[in-house]
Amino acid sequence: MTALAPRPWIPAAPAARVEALADAAAARTPDEQLAEIDRLVAENHQIHDLDCFNLNPATNVMNPRAEALLAARLGSRPSLGYPGEKYETGLEAIEQLEVIAAELVADVFGATHAEIRVPSGAIANLYAFLATCEPGDTIVAPPPSIGGHVTHHAGGSAGMYRLRTVPAPVDPTRYTVDVDALRETAHEVRPRLITLGASLNLTPHPVAAVREIADEVGARVLFDAAHLCGMIAGGAWENPLALGAHLMTFSTYKSLGGPAGGVVVTNEPDLAERLDAIAYPGLTANFDAGKTAALAVTMVDWQVHGQGYAASMVGTARRLAEELAALGAPVFETVEGHTRSHQFALRAHPWGGGQAASRLLRRANLLACGIGLPDEPVDGDVNGLRIGTPELVRIGLTEEDMPRLASLVVRGLAGEPVAEEVTAWRRSLTGVHHVRQPEAALV
Numbered sequence: 012m013t014a015l016a017p018r019p020w021i022p023a024a025p026a027a028r029v030e031a032l033a034d035a036a037a038a039r040t041p042d043e044q045l046a047e048i049d050r051l052v053a054e055n056h057q058i059h060d061l062d063c064f065n066l067n068p069a070t071n072v073m074n075p076r077a078e079a080l081l082a083a084r085l086g087s088r089p090s091l092g093y094p095g096e097k098y099e100t101g102l103e104a105i106e107q108l109e110v111i112a113a114e115l116v117a118d119v120f121g122a123t124h125a126e127i128r129v130p131s132g133a134i135a136n137l138y139a140f141l142a143t144c145e146p147g148d149t150i151v152a153p154p155p156s157i158g159g160h161v162t163h164h165a166g167g168s169a170g171m172y173r174l175r176t177v178p179a180p181v182d183p184t185r186y187t188v189d190v191d192a193l194r195e196t197a198h199e200v201r202p203r204l205i206t207l208g209a210s211l212n213l214t215p216h217p218v219a220a221v222r223e224i225a226d227e228v229g230a231r232v233l234f235d236a237a238h239l240c241g242m243i244a245g246g247a248w249e250n251p252l253a254l255g256a257h258l259m260t261f262s263t264y265k266s267l268g269g270p271a272g273g274v275v276v277t278n279e280p281d282l283a284e285r286l287d288a289i290a291y292p293g294l295t296a297n298f299d300a301g302k303t304a305a306l307a308v309t310m311v312d313w314q315v316h317g318q319g320y321a322a323s324m325v326g327t328a329r330r331l332a333e334e335l336a337a338l339g340a341p342v343f344e345t346v347e348g349h350t351r352s353h354q355f356a357l358r359a360h361p362w363g364g365g366q367a368a369s370r371l372l373r374r375a376n377l378l379a380c381g382i383g384l385p386d387e388p389v390d391g392d393v394n395g396l397r398i399g400t401p402e403l404v405r406i407g408l409t410e411e412d413m414p415r416l417a418s419l420v421v422r423g424l425a426g427e428p429v430a431e432e433v434t435a436w437r438r439s440l441t442g443v444h445h446v447r448q449p450e451a452a453l454v
């Protein structure tokens with residue numbers, strides 16, 4: 012008998028899937044349960060580390076040294092309060108890891124304040140909203156057609172905090188906001204916050220111009236660097252804080268290649284004070300010291316290898332886009348070309364949408380997913396397919412490998428059976444690159 016009640020409010024197919032899995036779980040003995048959990052972990056390893064290439068820029072592999080810290084008996088220790096004045100005792104070591112991680116993040120991102128007690132990028136955005144807005148306030152944010160994230164909109168943390176989101180006007184030729192139209196919108200709706208930064212970033216966002224607009228209407232500027240943080244950390248993208256953003260949030264497991272988590276950085280003391288109170292006593296008790304230590308190791312990697320890693324992500328993305336276009340794939344173009352970053356997109360109309368295209372690629376053992384483009388809509392799907400290079404570069408691919416990869420992508424999208432070829436190539440690659448560790452020690 013299943014304990015979980017059905018969820019009639021979710022679509023029929025996932026509802027049936029959950030019910031079948033829950034029934035199977037309910038029928039297992041405790042030992043069978045443990046064996047099944049181990050089997051699934053091994054299956055996931057096979058998918059992501061042995062069989063497939065990840066073309067999804069929203070994921071990465073960690074430095075094994077950082078990853079090991081997630082199982083180093085830190086994460087179950089709560090660490091309430093300020094270092095030097097913790098509520099619990101026995102935190103002499105953990106409170107030092109907390110300060111080291113924040114110091115390294117501040118150094119890499121050119122910030123005077125770094126809030127690292129944040130569970131995810133989505134919650135980092137909630138921190139930013141809590142620090143700048145009151146419920147009922149209006150914010151202006153990039154819409155999904157230029158990669159705007161749900162956290163800035165009604166269904167996400169902005170809406171959960173009862174903010175009203177007005178979509179920013181779009182410049183489709185640059186895949187970002189339209190500055191002149193945004194000025195008009197801002198004067199009309201008087202937002203408390205204007206956000207920039209998206210799940211796909213192809214050209215530099217007009218941060219300085221948006222800061223001017225924000226100053227005119229008394230708003231603050233939040234730059235969501237969930238995807239661009241690696242570019243910024245490696246100096247391949249101008250730092251939004253230096254251009255005038257009041258706050259920058261990011262996820263730590265995408266291009267940054269760290270543990271799952273979020274960060275908020277700022278150079279504004281008043282916002283830093285608010286963020287401090289939001290983290291403690293506001294929204295955290297245990298903030299996961301394991302991921303904090305892993306983040307600290309990740310930041311050392313950025314200090315030492317960041318420039319090379321970011322430059323290589325950009326170079327391989329540009330080359331892969333070029334090679335795909337040369338093979339006739341419909342790469343989305345801006346006035347500045349396919350991309351200035353580590354990501355780009357295909358117009359997914361020939362395959363019936365971005366999610367449909369990613370299901371074709373899954374059969375080829377190539378992992379990716381859909382994204383919105385300012386282009387003809389597709390019924391029942393998003394109209395773009397997003398591709399990025401954080402994991403490709405991390406597992407050792409270079410620009411020279413991109414013609415071969417482009418050909419596999421195009422053949423995969425044509426429904427050709429290339430999975431075995433992809434897997435044979437994937438299995439020839441070992442190690443994690445651009446990390447501060449002798450490569451011989453990595454498996």
Ligand SMILES: *Cc1c(COP(=O)(O)O)cnc(C)c1O
Nearest residue numbers: 131132133160209210235237262
């Ligand atoms: C992924 C993403 C987030 C959310 O980050 P999580 O760490 O997954 O919660 C926020 N904003 C943007 C633009 C993103 O792409």
